Amino acid sequence: MTDLDARSREVFQRLVESFMETGEPVGSRTLSRRLSVTLSPATIRNVMADLEHEGLLYAPHPSAGRLPTEVGLRMFVNGLLEVGSIDTVESARIETQCQAAGRSLETMLEEAIGLLSGLSRCAGLVVAPKTDASVKHIEFVHLGPGRALVVIVTGNGVVENRVVEVPRGLPPSALVEASNYLNARLAERTLDEAREAILGELTDDRGLLDVLSRKVVAAGLATWSDERTGGALIVRGQSHLLEDVNAVQDLTRIRALFDALEAKEQVLRMLDLVNGAEGVQIFIGAENDLFTLAGCSMIVAPYQNSRREIVGAIGVVGPTRINYRRIVPLVDYTAKVIGRLIG
Template sequence: MAAAPPIRDLTDRARDVFRLVVDSYLANGAPVGSKTLAQASGLNLSPASIRAVMGELEERGLLASPHTSAGRLPTDLGLRLFVDGMMQAMEPTADERAQIAGRADRSGGPVEDAIAATTAALSGLSACAGLVMVPKRELRLRSIGFVPLSRDQALAVLVSEDGSVENRVLQLPPGIGGSALVEAGNYMSAVLSGLTLVEARARVEREIAAGHAAIDGAARALVEQGLAVWSEDGARRPVLIVRGQGRLLDAGAAADLDRVRDLLDDLEGKQDVARLLDSARAGDATRIFIGAENKLFALSGSSVIAKPFRGLDGEVVGVVGVIGPTRLNYARVVPIVDFTAATLARLMG
């Protein structure tokens, strides 16, 4: 896509008309005609004068007419010019900040739950789908216990160092009794505490190979099975959380179902979306991808606003943002995404 012309290259009259077209588009998503602008704008320009200015803006690639005599709307290039050179950001209200900060309260639960809840709040406030990409988390074990459920099943309870608790139902190897469950739990809590799942599996393999595993064969089989289940789950942990896809089906979606369908299909390809968000990790600035600027959303005509957030050590640990139609309220949504990123940074710290 060609670069947008500098805003200073536009005359004051062209700038005023362009802003009115963009404002109208962001408000209702429809093209606007010269007669409508002349009646409502207060520019003291005739429809013919406004039409001439709109024609100049169209020649510059900033406006387009989707249909003959249908009025004009901003192109992706025009929206880029507006966002970079004309937009005046609106700070989040106290209520909006409270909604986001309130969802980031972990209350002793897994950090992923707080991140997902915060992203859901962002989705609700922006009327877009909320996105957050976080690294695969390495659980460090504090304790593990096994609770018998039946003759061939037990509940494995893992408590990590951050206080999160996870449960898994395991099929018991033949001949496992209650004493083996206790022995396996005691061994894992004593020997494997403080280790990640990968480190714990390696430790158990070394102990068994060297004959130092002070547990009998039944308990050893249970330890190996428990670690295998959790490690497999960890490898499948999603790095991308999406909340609020239903908000993309707004009142205006009925008129453009193909676009919405394309967008929902795009969101199903999580690895592609994750790669897009990953490209926003560099630096501290909020990144705005508008429509065809990114190949992934060229068909659906969507925009993504993304902001990285950092952990206690200052390193980028994730990216949060929203995706919605190109006519989303950038001036309002960009600061909300910024505040959400700051909130998640405090959470991760």
């Protein structure tokens, strides 16, 4: 960006901003109305020609205006993008939707990406924490007649809460005994291994401890992850990608993206892209192998457990002209809320 003079920089910035608003090629007359300085359409065309020569712009056909290339969009994001801040109404909505008390981790993540998809008008996706870690502790907390909160702490620092139904009239002491019963059988085992062990011991004529244990198993605390990868991918809001299709070629790209999203084992590589990274990562078009054919961008942020280890990622997928200024802080804030809640 430092190689561009002030005039070229402003023309480039206003062109990209116009493209993000409309998705249409931007002509010299449109730019002349957006610039802070007065330039003739001929001068603007000369500047645009220079930017095209540098590989930052291109013309979809000879008589059209100009569009930013993926290289141009990357330079805009790195050098000119002014990231906004999330407003108090949106932050309050995210906090409320993500509250995990009495709900499973899966439900909390689904609520989070559903809201993020709606706010960004993009497809939201999240990589859930792997559940192949050993169980460190499990505990029942009495909530009232017939209800108990199950708290599970895994060896990788993830905490999951879930409300389950228990026999009415069950004394609090039975919950303590149930916790001890399960902890003795869960030690150093994964949730799947513990589930199989408990199922092997349960019989129809056993007492309240087994009834309660059966409730925990039936709650499916360990059954929602992807068995092949150990992590889970949840995608919501694909329909948003169809709301702003400007041309047949855009529809073709969106279809290719849908195919990629269906191949979940490929999308789970998103976690690898952000592993060890700080904050929000932005992948534009071919920068991400997954979207080489889709012409889309992905904004994604990792979330961490209580030991500040990256255990998952959340983000959105949309066209390359998505509103980076607005969406980056949304993704960043949501990832931080999730990390705080699971920790």
